[in-house]
Amino acid sequence: PHPNQPDILDVPSIDDVAPGRERVAMLCRLASAGRSGAKFTAPLGCLVLRQKHTLPDLPYDYGALEPHINAEIMQLHHSKHHATYVNNLNVAEEKYKEALAKGDVTAQVSLQPALKFNGGGHINHTIFWTNLSPDGGGEPKG
Numbered sequence: 001p002h003p004n005q006p007d008i009l010d011v012p013s014i015d016d017v018a019p020g021r022e023r024v025a026m027l028c029r030l031a032s033a034g035r036s037g038a039k040f041t042a043p044l045g046c047l048v049l050r051q052k053h054t055l056p057d058l059p060y061d062y063g064a065l066e067p068h069i070n071a072e073i074m075q076l077h078h079s080k081h082h083a084t085y086v087n088n089l090n091v092a093e094e095k096y097k098e099a100l101a102k103g104d105v106t107a108q109v110s111l112q113p114a115l116k117f118n119g120g121g122h123i124n125h126t127i128f129w130t131n132l133s134p135d136g137g138g139e140p141k142g
Contacts, residue, residue, distance in 0.1 A: 052090050053086050058129055059129065064134035065134060069132075078125075078129070082122070085125060089118035089121075092111055096111045099111065
């Protein structure tokens with residue numbers, strides 16, 4: 001790895017839930033948003049990977065978890081709740097990009113809570129969907 005890359009890029013669980021470029025871009029953005037008080041040099045990949053976040057497809061149908069979780073709840077949670085995190089993250093990142101271009105540090109700092117909240121919501125939900133399975137995971141051990 002590049003010497004300036006934060007350790008967060010080595011998190012193995014995210015590899016399975018977001019495609020490579022999307023994962024790196026998501027983690028780069030969150031890493032840089034959390035460093036307001038410290039000098040931070042973004043990894044080279046963070047400087048080139050600027051793309052919109054997208055709502056991931058579910059690996060199963062909305063009704064696949066019934067009767068435990070009903071299809072309407074799954075559809076609302078995915079297509080509305082999770083989608084709101086994704087949309088708000090994209091809006092906040094666009095504003096952050098504009099603030100960076102203008103050198104507006106006040107705006108950059110004020111946008112960090114929105115970046116963290118919506119970025120965290122997007123990552124957590126992306127992981128959440130992969131932790132559910134119509135086939136179950138068996139009995140817990142330990």
